[in-house]
Amino acid sequence: xxxxxxxxxxxxxxxxxxxxxxxxxxxxxxxxxxxxxxxxxxxxxxxxxxxxxxxxxxxxxxxxxxxxxxxxxxxxxxxxxxxxxxxxxxxxxxxxxxxxxxxxxxxxxxxxxxxxxxxxxxxxxxxxxxxxxxxxxxxxxxxxxxxxxxxxxxxxxxxxxxxxxxxxx
Numbered sequence: 665x666x667x668x669x670x671x672x673x674x675x676x677x678x679x680x681x682x683x684x685x686x687x688x689x690x691x692x693x694x695x696x697x698x699x700x701x702x703x704x705x706x707x708x709x710x711x712x713x714x715x716x717x718x719x720x721x722x723x724x725x726x727x728x729x730x731x732x733x734x735x736x737x738x739x740x741x742x743x744x745x746x747x748x749x750x751x752x753x754x755x756x757x758x759x760x761x762x763x764x765x766x767x768x769x770x771x772x773x774x775x776x777x778x779x780x781x782x783x784x785x786x787x788x789x790x791x792x793x794x795x796x797x798x799x800x801x802x803x804x805x806x807x808x809x810x811x812x813x814x815x816x817x818x819x820x821x822x823x824x825x826x827x828x829x830x831x832x833x
Contacts (some may be wrong), residue, residue, distance in 0.1 A: 682695070682698050682699070682702075682759050683695065684759055684760055684761040684763060684764075685759060685760050685764050685781070685785075686761055686764070687761060687763035687764045687767075687799065688799075688817075689785055692785040692786075695759065696782075696785070698759075699755070699756060699759055700764035702755060703752065703755060706751070706755065708748060708751060708752040708755060710763070710775050711745075711749055711752045711774050711775065712752050712756070712775060712777075712778040712781070713775065713778065714778075716745065716748070717775075718742065718745050718746070718773070719738055719741045719742050719745055721736035721738065721742065722736050722737040722738045722740075723736060723737065724736060724737045725737065726804070749772075749773060749774050749791050752774040753777060756774065756777060756781075757777070764781075767780065767781075767784060767795060768781060768804050793825065796821055796824050796825050797825060799821055800818065800821045800825070802823065803817075803818055803819045803821075
């Protein structure tokens with residue numbers, strides 16, 4: 665009994681100091697390392713990395729005709745995968761800021777979420793271009809903040825887009 669509560673406490677404690685992943689990429693490396701360690705600790709990393717795909721239903725073998733709508737023979741495996749997939753999604757989503765969460769919202773398989781985050785934040789592919797272009801196009805100058813910092817932020821975003829060969833020449 666004590667080991668369960670100690671384990672629950674340790675798992676809860678893992679999230680105490682994790683900052684949400686910011687859409688501006690400033691904390692991606694540290695965030696990814698922390699989340700990866702948590703997912704390893706919770707034995708959920710293989711789901712995020714796509715190493716444990718959802719099992720395909722195996723028809724139940726019966727002597728005679730199977731009733732319509734019967735559960736597959738591996739229903740327990742499918743349910744276990746769905747639970748682990750959901751738990752992994754929760755672990756990731758609670759550590760995302762709103763803007764970042766909106767990039768992966770609607771994805772039901774955690775491996776797709778993890779892949780989209782890596783693609784976006786590791787600066788590879790069309791996802792990264794789309795996120796940076798969206799950030800630049802939706803940028804709002806805030807008069808109460810230092811103008812030079814905001815202009816530099818826009819320049820940095822433009823440079824990142826250029827490094828990804830956007831716009832195409």
